[in-house]
Amino acid sequence: MTKLVQWLCGLALLGTGWATLALDPLGLHLPLPCRQVLWPFPVYLLVAFGCYSLATIGYRLATFNDCEAAAKELQEQIREARADLSRLGLKF
Amino acid sequence: ATAMDQLVGFGLVAFSLLLFVYYTIWIIILPFIDSDHGIHKFFLPREYSVTIPVIAGLLLVLFVGVFVVIVMWKNRKPAKKSD
Numbered sequence: 001m002t003k004l005v006q007w008l009c010g011l012a013l014l015g016t017g018w019a020t021l022a023l024d025p026l027g028l029h030l031p032l033p034c035r036q037v038l039w040p041f042p043v044y045l046l047v048a049f050g051c052y053s054l055a056t057i058g059y060r061l062a063t064f065n066d067c068e069a070a071a072k073e074l075q076e077q078i079r080e081a082r083a084d085l086s087r088l089g090l091k092f
Numbered sequence: 093a094t095a096m097d098q099l100v101g102f103g104l105v106a107f108s109l110l111l112f113v114y115y116t117i118w119i120i121i122l123p124f125i126d127s128d129h130g131i132h133k134f135f136l137p138r139e140y141s142v143t144i145p146v147i148a149g150l151l152l153v154l155f156v157g158v159f160v161v162i163v164m165w166k167n168r169k170p171a172k173k174s175d
Contacts, residue, residue, distance in 0.1 A: 033123035044119045054108040062101025064093045
């Protein structure tokens, strides 16, 4: 069974669980606040996941370790290589 | 990371934290608070808690699609003529 099929089965299971509780085919009649929380729950999970992704991206951007010296050295080597190759006849 | 990177990065963290807290209170906490409490005036009617994320998601998909179309348009090569 592939990973895709596994994820789809998990999603289908959660979706069925949500539909049974929210659309109330069994006539269980949960208390009103619980049903009000349950209805937007899939959208809530999506928004929560989106917030987590955004926060992770922002945090890793802010704490990224630049290597200034290595960057300068690399730029210098690129410049040398260009000069060398254009002298040998390669067109840029 | 440069100062600008740090500013943007931590700004993103703060924004997503704020959004998460507001949305959590809206969806999960408010239904359990009596409707005559003052906190309800800080939150939109409940229907918007689904329509706004759905519309935002559609806009996101739209922008990504437009971006892909623009990039592919710029990179198109004329078809080679074969002898």
